Amino acid sequence: MKKLIFILSCFAFCSFSYAQQTYTIGDKTIVLKTEVEGSLDLLWNSIDGQFRYFIKTKDDALLELKNTKGSNNKFQEEYKQTLSDLTQMDASKVKLTTYSLKVFIDNYNVSKDVNYTTTNTKSNLKLRLGIFGGLTNNPFVKNPNSTINTDSEAVPFLGAELEVVSDKITRHSGFLNLRYTASNDAFEYSSTQLALGYRYRVIHKEAFNIYAQTKFATLTNAKTTTRFIDPNDATNIIVSENSGTTFDVPLIFGIGADIKLGNGYLTFVYDSLFAILIDNEAGFPIDLAIGYKFNL
DSSP: HHHHHHHHHHHEEEEHHEEEEEEEEEEEEEEEEEEEOSSSSSEEEEEEEEEEEEEEEHHHHHHOOOOOOTTOOOBBOHHHHHHHHHHSSTTTTSSSHHHHHHHHHHHHHHHHHHOOOOOOOOOOOEEEEEOOOOOEEOSSSTTTTTTSSSSGGEEEEEEEEEEESEEEEESSSEEEEEEEEEEOOSSSEEEEEEEEEEEEEEEEEEEEEEEEEEEEEEEEEEEEEEEETTTEEEEEEEEEEEEEEEEEEEOOEEEEEEETTTTEEEEEEEEEEESSSSOOSSOOOEEEEEEEEEEO
């Protein structure tokens, strides 16, 4: 047992020694922890109850990131100028905190060394607002005036979407879209649908991505108009209107692509290819959309 404790103690001491090193600054000797290693190193520690941060360059020069108070009792933020001088990057939004400094130095190291492995793993969510339009033959809706929804019955739709994505290059995102589908003479069905869905990017690049998507929950307000001949008077047409709101968990699947364009993405979606929990009423589903997403 004593031998085991001794071995573990040695291991802990070695790990501790690797993570911290002693430096001489002026006439003082201090111990600093290494937070980031690369073209520039970020070092820090809590000394006399105060967090102090240092940058070590390739030639082992050690520069302290200072934030002293001036005669007006306001912080001077000298560290921002130090970072700008070292990196030639804008440091105006950098805070004197471990995380903010770590992200800044990470970004610089990445720009200088393609083999550098970033230590910044925190992911922030951001929103994209999209508008789109297209054609559909309402593949999951039964046309009472026909035995099957044909291609000629395709009708236009318009919509808007809010997508939640990560600022990292990740393959997952969620979306909420609202779309209105018009009717035509062959199929007098119109609807407004709110859908909650998920996307998985099979190919995910900065310039473009290709993804599969599913709508797993929908809230649909629809109106259907049916016309038929009065069995008692062949000259009389009876018009029947039905409307209502339904909630479904249909698991509707589709595919899509985003292409980087300006401050957003040009999008193409082939939605409603098939569904797990509802029947396909069309011979061949048509549900094509084109749109544009803005980064918010």
